[in-house]
Amino acid sequence: MPDPRVILENRQLGIFGKLLQDPNLWHLNRHSVSGAVAVGLFVMYLPPLGHLFMATGLAIVLRVNLPISVTLIWISNPITIPPMFYGAYALGCWMTDQPVVGFDMHFWIDWHNWLAVLAPLLLGSLVCATLCAVVGYLIIQMLWRWLLMREIQRRRERYRALSSTVTSTPSSSRQR
Known part of the structure; x- marks a missing residue:
């Protein structure tokens, strides 16, 4: 995670001013992370005009983790944009019942x-943006819950092991 001071000192994000000082923008919890993933994946699929500002604005309004939402927009880059947007174009053509134009450079x-x-x-x-946002949100929610349940199970096992050693030690000393 980048240091909040680095983001707060960013000239481009200066238009958001004191809004960036909300501590909820920097927390790592299930709601904040899954919301940030949804914001980042949604903005990633929008046409590339002001992704940084859109992701920052949405993160502030929704009070989700800012660094994660801003980082995820970089999935769409000069290498990934052509297949992403051609796929989105083909989906739009299919939905509007229009013919899809292939990769004819002159066109x-x-x-x-x-x-x-x-x-x-x-x-x-x-x-595509909506689908990616919903799927990303749900995956993070499920993954976070699964990791939490696994941690609770580990704690229970440690507690059982600890309590069984504590209870067995005094009983063995009584038998002597």
């Missing part, structure tokens, strides 16, 4: 074609 470079692509891309991006 994609000509900005006149972008208006025809924009509606299916935005629809597919919103659907």
Whole structure:
């Protein structure tokens, strides 16, 4: 986790001012982490315009872990964006019953074609963003619960082992 001071001193995030000083933005608990994963995965799938500001704003409003939500937006990077957004575009085309245009470089470079692509891309991006956010949230919730139950079971076993050694020691000394 980055040091909160580093994020607080970031010039780009200076517009959020004192809102970044909310201690809930830095806590690691089940709600904060799972919410941050949902925020990060949702913003990751939106068209890449101001991801940092959107993730920060949503983390502040929802009071979830800020560093996790901001870190997850970097899953969408110059290497992953083309397949992510082409998949979102194909999903949007399928949902709007439009034909999917393949990777024809001349089509994609000509900005006149972008208006025809924009509606299916935005629809597919919103659907993918929502699905990723919900699945990420649920996975973190289940994983956190599973780890908590495992820790409780370990504590019970340690307590049973400790109590059995404590109770067996005095009884053996009484028999002598």
